[in-house]
Amino acid sequence: MGETERARERETQEIKKEETKGKAGSAGKGKGRIGKICSATGTILIVVVIILCSMLVLPGFFGYHMYHVLSGSMEPAMPVGSLIYVREGRPEEVEADDIIAFYGSLEDSGIITHRVIKNNVVSGTFRTKGDANGEEDPLPVSYENYIGTVALTVPYVGIVLTSMTSLYGKIAAVCVVLFGVVLNLIGSRQGK
Numbered sequence: 001m002g003e004t005e006r007a008r009e010r011e012t013q014e015i016k017k018e019e020t021k022g023k024a025g026s027a028g029k030g031k032g033r034i035g036k037i038c039s040a041t042g043t044i045l046i047v048v049v050i051i052l053c054s055m056l057v058l059p060g061f062f063g064y065h066m067y068h069v070l071s072g073s074m075e076p077a078m079p080v081g082s083l084i085y086v087r088e089g090r091p092e093e094v095e096a097d098d099i100i101a102f103y104g105s106l107e108d109s110g111i112i113t114h115r116v117i118k119n120n121v122v123s124g125t126f127r128t129k130g131d132a133n134g135e136e137d138p139l140p141v142s143y144e145n146y147i148g149t150v151a152l153t154v155p156y157v158g159i160v161l162t163s164m165t166s167l168y169g170k171i172a173a174v175c176v177v178l179f180g181v182v183l184n185l186i187g188s189r190q191g192k
Contacts, residue, residue, distance in 0.1 A: 035190025042183030
């Protein structure tokens, strides 16, 4: 082999090395982008579950009870599927137009959420009405049945949070968190 042929062969090898480096560099960029997407998606999934769980747990520490709206008697103020936070208080302090939660009867423990038309402090009863109902409720609500006043309504979230409190909902929440962790691990490896 002559000097010229060796020089050409070296040039060809150098060109091939450069092409290989270029391909590896673009593949590395693709892997880095996929890694970032996996990490971001995993983090978002974990944060969503944490936020939903905190909506279930934290209000209880501050004296709020949570309920899920099952009927349309308070629409449009409280659509079916809404989550409501109810704060305990003194029934004597409830004013007309407040929305209260109360037991329909102490025997069946069904919870109703309606607007107060009148607070009869002397008799210890409320006159109530659902916003979507044509007439006020037929029977007055005794102070004994009073749970509290609605402090916050979050439309449509009640369905999700109620399902999260079931066994299948808890399993699903754990699976989502685990999937988020796996995506974060994949993302960290792809980024290298």
